[in-house]
Amino acid sequence: MIMAMPNISFLTLADLCDRWGVKPPHIGALALDQKLVLSIGLSGVRAEVGEWQKVDIDEWQRLPEGWQYLTGIFDLKRNDAWSIIKHGPRVIDSVMPVEPDGYIEIRRQEDLPEFVVAPDDLLIRREEVERFEANNAPAPRDVSAPSLSRGGPGAPPKYDWESFWIETCRRLHDDGPPSTQKEMVLNLLGWFDDKGAAVPDESTVKKKVSKLWKALGLASQSVA
Incomplete structure (x- = not known):
């Protein structure tokens, strides 16, 4: 048995x-x-x-x-x-x-x-x-709202943030943090461009990177 x-x-x-x-x-x-x-x-x-x-x-x-x-x-x-x-x-x-x-x-x-x-x-x-x-599940669709399109899924997000965070973690794991926060921002903007994806503006990427930069205890390094 x-x-x-x-x-x-x-x-x-x-x-x-x-x-x-x-x-x-x-x-x-x-x-x-x-x-x-x-x-x-x-x-x-x-x-x-x-x-x-x-x-x-x-x-x-x-x-x-x-x-x-x-x-x-x-x-x-x-x-x-x-x-x-x-x-x-x-x-x-x-x-x-x-x-x-x-x-x-x-x-x-x-x-x-x-x-x-x-x-x-x-x-x-x-x-x-x-x-x-449970806390990160997609919000349920409001079925009472009128549908703007029929027969297909909604439009994908403009920027691939999920892949962005995976790439950020991979770089930190493989190469360690760069000398400045700005260098990391520019590197990740280049990554968006290299993969042929839509490239967000620098200030948007900087806001996302700055939170991780502080969490890693790197805020004392230059952010210029």
Whole structure:
């Protein structure tokens, strides 16, 4: 007798890429932009837990509450998720706490190696995938509105923004960020032109790139 496969509560990075038809850097960009939470599985990993207490306007101090051995699925910080996808295996020293003012810091045990996470270790909770898909589903058509055309689909968007973001992530993954934000904008405008697609104006691309530029912590670089 063949047993039915139980309902899996999480997807791997490869599963999600197949499901959405995208590449890992695209998923990494969503995590970096705080639109998707990536997780990892832990088993018996020693960690210090506690909370941050505000002692002054811009000053916080750590208040340890003790040690725990973590077992289960824990959410990653967005920078760690991005770095693992972009650079490969990475030492992780913390995971996201349940409480907003808390912290969970992984402590290396003397007889064990550092805790390293590879892209194949990344997990995405099924409920997180379904939340993202529900929030990003196309809006339903208003059937009460008169139809302006018959017998065919609506006009495609003027600019291929989906491919634009995939290309942006691919370039960041393969080549790293350019020296300036303007260089990235001009490179992507050239990409639109090279593929024979409609080319948006520079200010539109700059607005889109600037958000990612800030999320990557590159705002201190020249944007000229």
